Amino acid sequence: MIPTRQSKRDFLAGVFFALLGLGIVAEAQRIPAMTSGGTGLYTWPGLVPSFHGAIVLLLSLALIWRSTRQGGHRLGTGETVFERAGTPFRTMLVTLVLCLAFALVAVGRLPFWLASFAFLSASFIVLGWEEWRDAGTTRRSLVKVLAIAAAVAIGVHYVFQELFLVRLP
Amino acid sequence: MTRMLLAAAAAVVLALPAGAQNWKPTKPVNIIVPWAAGGSTDQVIRVVAGELEDALGQKFVVVNQPGASGSIGTKSVLEAPKDGYTWASGAAGDVGSYRVTGLLDTGMADWHFYLAIANVSVVGVGAATPYKDFKEFVDLLKARGDGIPVATAGISSAAHNAMELLVKLNPGMKYKHVTYDGGNPAVIAVASGEAHATAQLASEQAEMIRAKRVRPLAVLAGKPLTLDGYGDIPPVTNWLPNFVSAANYFGMWAHKDTPKEVIETMNQVWSSKIANSAKLRAYATARGAAFDPSSGAEAHKRGFAMVQEISWNYFDAGKAKLDPSTVGIPRPAK
């Protein structure tokens, strides 16, 4: 039997969640009993999390069991587990990097309208470049997206900061 | 050159007093309420914000940052720029005792206080419960208190502090501590009969008292409390003559490093505008609170009395993270 890609993914996810469930249960055991206030053991703050963690663990074991019946544990053979090569995946990674750079680096250091303008124009250009080049509309598109980026950045600033009085980061 | 410098220095010196009285905020000012929207702090601060807008001609925006007994919101004010555009708020007793409760490394000395109203705790019991007066209530708590559910808004809430204080004054008294998500849910639990009693703030119980769903037994103060539409609630001193409790003042505060002109302007606004606010007075009267604004050293003194009381209650109950006297909070004088 050739293991399907789905069963391999399920196997990996099952292992991950089983470890997570186990981790939750283990961490909950470190919470002190807190019975000094005269209350019973049922107020132990680790009670409910232990239960949730245990259920996650049990369900994950069920997922692992199901996937191994389809051969999901034989990771070496058959198809690849994840599609990594294609253009969409690359686009996603580039977007992720841009988003994280915007949220974690630019925001807070630059005024928000400037940070969002920079992020938007950079994303528009990176995501659209190839298409513009193929269509031969590079210059016109560039002007267009810069105008959109500026309009959105100013619009967001206006709506949140001026209209709804929310202070932006 | 020297002359120019001197002239500039003179200009600065001359300009200072005028500038000191005239902080003109150029953008909206945020007041962080570290509790949920609609709660007791939120209500008071929204009234105060409206009055400040009138006085300073700038928007005062209330931002709710609830979580971890108010310490999340207070922490974010500590981390914000100290330029007078971000204020903290709540009950002075809470912010002053965060070090003792171990929630946050801050104390009274870190802030300039502007207090608006004083809230007092009321011992209220459900309409269906048998307790006729405060004495009966205490006697029953002494006899079989660990079976009597008392609703509070959680550790370090007004009701919890009040109950711990009563336990200290009535040796042998016990109660079953049941915690709710806030003052209002705790009062609802008493009205519905799930809990027998609460000692939350008068302002949180006012509606239920007027509707006769909660029966007030005593106000934890030295004099009776007159509640609109109900009448007088007897003071706890009728039964416990040696009961002393500070009032818990609600208001807003700015970090100690805030520019001087902000503080001076606010001092002035507080004593001229807030102290004479009809809206705030009407609000306080309807909610069974005392309208008693203060700022500067006076506000600090009033807040500190409550901080001492709360901190030492914790310490005596064995729930404090450290000895309050090590962080500059001496035991309150009897």
Next chain:
Amino acid sequence: MFEGLEAFGRSLAAYATFDAVFTMLWSSLLGVVIGALPGLTATMGVALMTTLTFKMKASEAILVLICTYVGAIYGGSRSAILLNIPGTPASAASCLDGHALAKQGLAGRAMGIATSGSILGTWIGMLALALFTPVLGNVALDFGSYEFFWLAVFGIVISGNLTGGDPLKGWIIGFLGLFVAGIGQEPVHAYIRFTFGFADLSGGISLIPALVGAFGFAEVLAVLGSPKQKAIINAFDSVIPRLKDVFQYWRTIVRSGAIGTFIGIVPGVGEDVAAWSSYAAAKRFSKERDKFGKGSIEGLMAAETGDNACVPGAVIPVLTLAIPGSAPAAVLLAAMLIHGVRAGPMIMIESPQFVYDVVAMMLLASIGILIYGLVLTKALVKVLLVPREIVMPIVFVLCLVGSFAIASRMFDVWVMLSFGVIGYVLRQLDFPMAPLVLGIVLGDLLDKNLVRGLVLAEGDVTAFFTRPICIVLWLLVAAILLSRVPGIESRIRSLAARWART
């Protein structure tokens, strides 16, 4: 009865002025905008308006607040349908079928369905508000810790309906959500758990940043990480709500309206729970169960009717007991107090007219929804024509601002980013996101009320089984669980059929 009608007529006449209509128009538009922007919730909108209407007359200020509230709950469906981002937590359930419909080129129709659902929901709730306020108000007091515990369990059990194609994965992610809700300060001892020394976590993980991340940011990554598709817009797609949809699903509408109103009355649970429970109930009773999640008109109708019916429902205990039925209603109550309106048990004696004033305000607000549903939709649908390379970065900016705006904390932005990345990976592994969000909503309710109930009963679990409402709830839970066991459902059906014959 006629007195009530007469009083309602008086209230309506009082608000049929140019000023009132103008106030309604701008405040419901503001509400719709607040609702449509992720991160600006109904609670926040009403709180913001409380401060801004501070100097108005009480009657005018409360009209503004009610229109903002109703508008915001409705407005959340706009971004849910068009972008798969719930504008408010209440519209998370609308994402499932609303966005699926939009992907099939039926965005206009979906928004029309949402509009009619919202209006009808508001009316059903409004009817309850007008007719049964004194009677229904007391229900709020019948729900104690034991009942809330069962309500949470009931929610978890019926949400098994929402687990999508692979129930096992749905349950895993749902219980993870329940766990996530418990992070931070715990209620009984104020013990801070699962924060690993990270002080910001002590306040727990807020619902909105998690929601915006799991739906919004994850959607951005998923869309850009998938092969390009041409956006479909149906040129003949009408934005006008169809009467046919309403007639066809009238049972669903009435049921969802009743559920929504009831959830509204019960304090501590709000529009989000109302939408999810209406949706889950609709799926359970539907003849087209397989369509749910793939663009079911019935599902979208149920969610939108449910959350809007919750609004008047939540106001009922505000008026009769001064107990808010939801988070925005809590702010509304505070605003009433600030304006000197004394809501509470005395209101029917002191100012009965005020109850009908509120009914009239609700009616005005529903007219506002209708107007903006008709006027704005056509323009909003055009969002789908904008290339995804342009829309998605803008969506991310809104996700970031939205998660920050709710409490002005950078920490919430980190939560949004983490849930976005985790959500994306989980989606690739075919894990549904809805149970995660529902778990976070219900986990808090479950944990606190279980522990509180145990404290009250001193560890005696029988207390959870003996109170009248509890009996109904646990019997329902047991019935649903039993019906899942293979063979039992068909046996019950055949039994019922035999009874019907005799």
